[in-house]
Amino acid sequence: MSEGPVRQYQVKTIASLERGLRVLRALQEMRAASLHDLHQVTGIPKATLIRILHTCGREGLVWQRLADGAFVASLQPRRAPHDDAEWLGELASPALEELCERVMWPSVLTVPRLDYMETIDTNSPKAYFDEVVPVAPIGFRSHMLLGASGRAYIAFCAEEEREAVLRRLREHDAPGNAHAHDPAWLRRLVTTTRSRGYSVRAPEYDFDGRNSIAVPIRLHGEVLGCVNVTWRRTVMSAQEVARRHLNDLQAAVRRIEERAAGATPQRLG
Known part of the structure; x- marks a missing residue:
């Protein structure tokens, strides 16, 4: 049985977290993307994207392919x-x-x-x-x-x-x-x-x-x-x-x- 939506709290969202999740969703949809691809799709400045990707990489959520430098969403969380x-x-x-x-x-x-x-x-x-x-x-x-x-x-x-x-x-x-x-x-x-x-x-x-x-x-x-x-x-x-x-x-x-x-x-x- 799937869980229902998160209860609506009267609080502000975290803008930086939203940007990070937007990048992860984009990577999941595109399977692999360059920094320029992510900038085009998300509209997030490249300097900010680099910080997001670096942070996600340290947490094991994103990795960078050797062959072409493309960023890929990690598959390890779903084993x-x-x-x-x-x-x-x-x-x-x-x-x-x-x-x-x-x-x-x-x-x-x-x-x-x-x-x-x-x-x-x-x-x-x-x-x-x-x-x-x-x-x-x-x-x-x-x-x-x-x-x-x-x-x-x-x-x-x-x-x-x-x-x-x-x-x-x-x-x-x-x-x-x-x-x-x-x-x-x-x-x-x-x-x-x-x-x-x-x-x-x-x-x-x-x-x-x-x-x-x-x-x-x-x-x-x-x-x-x-x-x-x-x-x-x-x-x-x-x-x-x-x-x-x-x-x-x-x-x-x-x-x-x-x-x-x-x-x-x-x-x-």
Whole structure:
């Protein structure tokens, strides 16, 4: 049974609180918004908006996406189930930023869809020479058997889940999907990836001049998503990047897993 409206008291409202709530409602309606978007929609001066967003951020009500700087209403108060991409992006954001500070190259957070991996957050490179080769944008679909993130997911997900993905890939004649019909190739992929603890993008999957290594985010036996480190292919080999930065990448993933475990003590829904 829902509660009725708040009793009408003969008191003044709090103007600053009203402005803050107006911003939160706008974010909930738009899902994500820039500072300029919020100014246009609410009419609140940008200086005031910055104070409101800073205050809401400190209280865990708003967070800022790394990839494009957009502000997003927090999902944590309603404790969304851990297959919610925005929820995972919010949890992962601090770890991704710290990882980029340590490694200098950008990283990408992806989640599994039916038969591909979708980019849900990225960060900008700190190395000046890496900026000339842009990272794939939010919403980008990477190949499940050729991309580093897809390979990490396939190697570490449950067997039934893996077979369901492979069935879908076998139904479509697309580049890279032929591997789904090759049990020996698939066994080598899974065994090799698990033994070294990370995956590597396929050499032939060169659509952007970059290379990547990836590690899965796991919780309660499930792969929620993957985090990669990506760099210009001509700068360094995957083996050298793994030697230098695999520990940093794995530490970032552990931090995300710890935050996810703390936010969802048990699977919901």
